[in-house]
Amino acid sequence: MSHAQAPSSGPAPRLLKINEVAAETGLTTRTIRYYEEVGLLEPAARSEGDYRLYDASDLDRLQFIRSLRDDAGFSLAQIGQMLEDEAARARNRERLLGTTDPRERRIYLAEGLERVERQIGLLEAKAARLGSMIDEARARRERIEAGIAELDAAGAAPLATTSSPSPTPEPAS
Amino acid sequence: MSHAQAPSSGPAPRLLKINEVAAETGLTTRTIRYYEEVGLLEPAARSEGDYRLYDASDLDRLQFIRSLRDDAGFSLAQIGQMLEDEAARARNRERLLGTTDPRERRIYLAEGLERVERQIGLLEAKAARLGSMIDEARARRERIEAGIAELDAAGAAPLATTSSPSPTPEPAS
């Protein structure tokens, strides 16, 4: 009778203990508890003996936090902001489903749109500046490749002209 | 005769004291000294009384550090790595200009290419993951906009069908 699914309840949520969550997400248990401490996520439930129990949406949320932290390089405070936006989004969704009044629906949608656009703006600003850094690096690469190609061309006919000062500019770095 | 340019010397380098550099870069003097402490940049010179004196290239370097830190979100250790690469690049450039032996030149260019490609790889990885996050956010935005458009459409002909359960799915947030 480990967790014999009650016949009345739904799809048997399958809750995970913190160690399993850590294995799944690549975070440490300490980190997960810390994220709870600073308000980034509450476990879906607690066991009888107060064990933290996480569901699938908690997993998603942790992965989202991780990608915001590692991929986008946001601080936990900024991530908290974005997650609050997510929460507001969810509340709005509830309200959206709860009404059919077009005026209300329009208001909720407009709020959601504003938040999403704020997020997109933050991410795009980061991406744009990163992109220009990449462009610069690529330009440097191409100058180097041009230099190598030039050597190849010279090497293809190395004995032809021993002293041909061809007007090839120095590939700067 | 504040700084009457010696007729023999070149373009009068115009060196800045640390406070001026701070104003120019938006960093604090402490931060600039700290970056020196951890080896990110040495001031171009010191005054008679040991004041730090910075030139234009120092300014560039600090701006570069700042954009790597703020825009790309790299740690100072990673930035140090990239700057070492830059230094190696510069040294290679010297050697490149100092030789005409194709074999040497090819070696230097190959080394430079490797480093630049490493940098590009780091930056592109970051950009790619950031990009997929942006895609997700954009997808959410489009669902919201679809919801609004739907409301607009319904509003354009609001009195036509009072009970037409059109098969329009709920725009999930």
Place this chain on the structure above:
DNA sequence: GCTAACCTTTACGTGAACGTGAAGGTTGTG
């Protein structure tokens, strides 16, 4: 019902990236 393997809270430790004095030397302007 005993025990190993997990979990809990509490609390102090750590490395990165600076902030903030303290105590004294330097510079340039009147």
Place this chain on the structure above:
DNA sequence: CACAACCTTCACGTTCACGTAAAGGTTAGC
């Protein structure tokens, strides 16, 4: 040369994002 406004080098303090150990409670298998 006096003096305000810089600068210098210690050196300790702080915030963030966790690591790590201590002292105990819980769960699952036998």
